[in-house]
Structures are given as structure tokens and as C-alpha cells.
Amino acid sequence: MSLKIEKIPFGNMPDGRTVYKFRMTNESGAVAEVCNYGATLVNIEVPDKSDKLVSVVKAFPSLEGYLADRGIGTYLGATCGRYANRIAKARFVLEGLEYSLAANNGDNSLHGGIEGFHTKYWDFETDEEYVHF
Secondary structure (H helix, E strand, C coil): CCEEEEEEEEEECCCCCEEEEEEEEECCCCEEEEECECCEEEEEEEECCCCCEEECCCCCCCHHHHHHHCCCCCCCCCCCCCCCCEEHHHEEEECCEEEECCCCECCEEECCCCCCHHHCECCCEECCCCEEC
16 A cells, blocks of 8 residues: 655754654545654544545644643653553552652653653654654
8 A cells, every 4th residue: 555654844842853743645545644752643534424534633733732731741642651551659669679750640650751752852764654763
């Protein structure tokens, strides 16, 4: 199946690096968009019953929304990590050692914490069929 990939500037990080949105369109016209801030899914468009493309993803309209959301944590389209879900009391024991994490959800650490994958600028490569983060 043929895939068209467009690289579109999406905004700038506070340090000036450009964040890109990658718009991938398949032969039937369905669209998926991802950006390299947080390796985030920002849009999916599929045909409705009238063959009109409609977005089926809740997302921010611009990079600024994702940057502002960093401390709020709605995680819209986010790649969660280093772990997903909550770690109670922002600490855990592994092989007898206790590790403390940054709390970002009350007393808990959620989806990788304050500096989770969703807050990172991801390097990328594209080819004819894929976007690699």
C-alpha cells in the first residue's frame, strides 16, 4: 500500500528547535498525523458514511497546547513512559532498593512523571512508508 508522508512545521520548542507534524495519507485517503514533541498522535481522519473525512482524535490545535499541557497532564495522544499508569506514593522497591520519583499526580507519579516521554523532543527519520521516532 502506498503512503504519502508530508513533513509540516508544527511550532517551536522553548529552546528554538522546530517541532514537526508528519501527515501520513494512505491510498484510500485516510490520514494520521504525529508530531515529534512527545511522539504524539495529533490527528486521525477517516471517511464517515458520506465519505467525508472526519477527525476522530481529541487533540490540541497547535504545539502551544501540548507545551502548556505539560504540567496539567491530559496526555492527549501522548506516548506514555517510562511507564504507564500510576506509581503510588511516587516510589517503588526493586530488588530490595527503594526508588523515589517525582510526584505529578497528587502524591503519585503518573505516566513517567514530570519528565516523561510525552515532554521530550524526539529525533526522527522518515522513509517512503514510515516515520521513526
